[in-house]
Amino acid sequence: MQNEKWWKETVVYQIYPRSFQDTNGDGIGDLKGIISRLDYLAELGIGAIWLSPVCKSPQDDNGYDISDYQDIDPMFGSLDDMETLINEAKKRNIRIVMDLVLNHSSDEHPWFLEAKKSKDNPYHDYYVWRDGVEGTPPNDLRGCFGGSAWEWVPELGQYYFHQFAVKQPDLNWDNPKVRQEIYDMINWWMDKGVGGFRLDVIDLIAKEPDRKITGNGPNLHKYIQELSRETFQKGDLLTVGETWGATPEIAKLYSNPDGSEFSMVFQFEHIGLDEQEGKGKWDLSPLDFLKLKQVLTKWQTELKGEAWNSLFWNNHDLPRIVSRWGNDGEYRVESAKMLATLLHGMQGTPYIYQGEELGMTNVQYPIEDYRDIELLNLYKERLEGGYVHEDIMASIYAKGRDNARTPMQWDAGENAGFTTGEPWIRVNPNYTGINAADQLENPDSIFHYYRKLIGLRKEYNVIVYGDFKLLFSDDKDLFAYTRTLDDTTVLVLCNFYGNTVFYDLPEELKGDKELLISNYSDEPVNGSLRPFEARMYLLK
Known part of the structure; x- marks a missing residue:
């Protein structure tokens, strides 16, 4: 058995506090709102909450511009509320993972x-x-x-x-005093009982702007190892670095099993596969499915035993996966469950972004209803650059960060049960048909499907630690693989698209199998998969 850790065996749930649950009617989610929903998360079965930034901030970039690392922004509540959240979560065996922005501060710090x-x-x-x-x-x-x-x-x-907004000046990590201030702050939070940290754009801290080096600067790993020694290694924490520029080789440094840097990495190679080659995320291109299989397989096989990966489709910066690569119309439920099966069967720590477990979808608003600084800047720049309004909006509908930031859909009541006030951003109008209250009562819902997937990970070590092997690598519809640990094998079969597909398993996989989970309720037909059908088998 390889190096066992609690953070390899758990599932993490990301909360974007501003949009999760409001308790005081100001239209903005708060810490008391998160506390009020802990039982919901405990029922889902997750073991950690990654909290997007809640520290004091002018909110120029939604809290990623911190003006006080050791206080909570009044919009979210108080330091007392934060301590209550940490303690109440702990009672439910849930750890709180804080979002740390260490590359830059607010200009109001x-x-x-x-x-x-x-x-x-x-x-x-x-x-x-x-x-x-x-x-x-x-x-x-x-x-x-x-x-x-x-x-x-x-x-x-x-x-x-400043690598981001004008109000986000970059910190000078070459100054040892800066580094010490940061270590003292992290240790202060560790003393308060937090369960870990997600490190925002951490691969940018060792920049050398005179040489035009921003990511992966020469001193990067030296600084991260010092950071880890002075802080993380003093506790049993989940630490994950956001590393847009990581390759498997670099990831082996970031998440070396010796614990010298982080527990795991967020790498984003699969996330850019629906962009035009050499352009940014706004220049759309159909998903290259065969490339997706190659990329996910590469990260599964090359990190084996040498590093640990994070598994995710969604986060606060990405569009909703069921709208992006699934089918958010006729097959919304089936495709949401298929995408979940594909991801949760792999090696790595799965992350669920709030509302993903309900199959929440992208939105299409008029430009004045959007709030994201990146999106609004893009709209202005492209309009001035001669782009057509409709083309800019098509990119925003597909890739805008506000897709992920609309309020959590709790029930069919006013404002989806998110707030009694005016929400800071419009609620997705489909909340009357897609909400947590309905799904909790429906045993066939996406919520209960995620709950079952999380349960399987707890039950079967092979899903956490088994070797990965891709099947049907050239098939244009089928994503299938096995996970094997000692004499146990799990088979995952996913039809990524909306047509029926046929397959012929290798001889060694044709024996007796126990169906662990499937996203269709009736009996599966061997040798074929219906639109967006997914199954996970235990080979006997």
Whole structure:
């Protein structure tokens, strides 16, 4: 048996607090709302909650611009509420994983307010500055949300570096004082009982902007290993690095089984497979299904025994998977369950994003109903660049981050049971037909299907630790694989599309099988799969 850990055997549920549950009627979700829904999550069977940022923030980028790492934003509640959440979750065997933004702070953080006062200020070197002339930035590096990555501060005659919004200045990790401040803060949260951390864009911390190096800088792993030694290794934590630029080789450094860096990585290679080659996420292309099989198989086989992967289709930055690669119309239920089966049968720690367990879908709003800074900047830039409104909206409907950020659909009542006030972003109008209350009562619902998948992972070690083998690698409809541990084999069969497909299993898989789970309620037909049909078998 390979290195066993609780975080390999659990399933994580991601909450976007702003959109989960509001208790005070201000239209914004809060910590008390999460506390009120812990029993729902316990029933689902998850073992950890990844909480998108709740620290104090001006909310220029939805909390990824932190102005105080050791306090809770009043919009979400108080530090007392956070401590209550940690303790109440613990009673239900659920750990709280916090989202840490360590590449940059808010420009309203006390460090930056001091840093701007003068070049001699002790906090000046907490950030990345370069001398220059107004209107002529140090180089042509661009921010991820558009525009130059350099912002002029006339009082100082200097530019500061920001890889994201102007209000998110990059921290200077080359300064040991900055690193120590960060370690002290993390240890403070660990003392409060948090179960782990998700590290936002952590592969950008060791930037060298003069050399135009942003991701995977030369000192990256040195800094992460120091971070781990000074903090994470003092506890039994789940730590996951968001690493957009990771390859399997780099992932083996990030999640080395010796524990020197993180527990696991978020890598995104599969996420870009419906984009035009060499362009960004807004330039759409049909999914290359054979490539999807190759990419997922590569991460399954190359990390085996040497690193640990995260399994996900959705998060707060991604569109809803049932709308993206499933069928959110006639086969919404079947395709949502199929996509869940495909993912949860693999090796790695599965992540469920809020509402995924209900099959929540993308939205199509008029532009004025959207809230996301990235999306609104894109709309403005593309309109000015001569794009047609309808084409820009098609990209936004497909890939906009607000697809994932509409309020959680709890019931068929007003505002889907999310708030008694005016929600901060419109509720998806389909909530009357897609909501948690209905699904809890329906044993065939997507919710109960996820619950069963989570139960199987707890019951069968082979699903956590078994070797992966892809079957039918050239089949254009079928995603099938086995997982094998010692003398136990599980077979997963998924029809990725809306037509009936036929298959002929290899001889060694044709024997007696026990059906563990299927997304069709009637008896399966051997040798064929109906539209979006998924099955998981235990070979006897």
